[in-house]
Structure formats: structure tokens, C-alpha cells
Amino acid sequence: MITRDIAYIRDTYQDSGLTFTLEQHEDLKSHELAMLIQQSGMDSLSLLFDFANMINANEHPLDALKPCPRISPRCILKMR
Numbered sequence: 001m002i003t004r005d006i007a008y009i010r011d012t013y014q015d016s017g018l019t020f021t022l023e024q025h026e027d028l029k030s031h032e033l034a035m036l037i038q039q040s041g042m043d044s045l046s047l048l049f050d051f052a053n054m055i056n057a058n059e060h061p062l063d064a065l066k067p068c069p070r071i072s073p074r075c076i077l078k079m080r
Helices: 002-013 030-040 051-056 061-065
Strands: 020-023 045-048
Touching (some): 002 030, 002 045, 020 030, 030 045, 051 061
Parallel strands (some): 020 045
């Protein structure tokens, strides 16, 4: 399902100038997200790491960062 969604975004918006960021949660491990990004064929797709989500996924934050090809330099704050 995720691969299909990424393919839709790639096919629809590849030449739009937009950038896309996946945020990891405990559902997928960092190596799985890295694989999705690498297989996407999108230079405009990166990964946002929330250290709390890495801990929820039972990953050590520094080890989780190692397999990731493109990490977003942006910070998104969620306020309620």
C-alpha cells in the first residue's frame, strides 16, 4: 500500500518542484523506510526522524539513522 502511494506521488508530482517527506513511526523500522525511499526513484523524497518514534519502534536513534539515504533538514512542530 505505501509503495503504491509513493508511486502515485512520484508519477503525479515528480516534475512539480515539490518535496515530500515521510515521517517514521513505530509501524516501520528505519531500514524499511530507507528501502522505500531508495526504491521510490524520487530525489524529492526524504525522511523526517522523530527520536521519540525511533524509541517507540525499539530502535537506538543513532543506529536507526545509518541506513537512511536522505534525511530531511526540516523540523515540523506539532502543537495542540
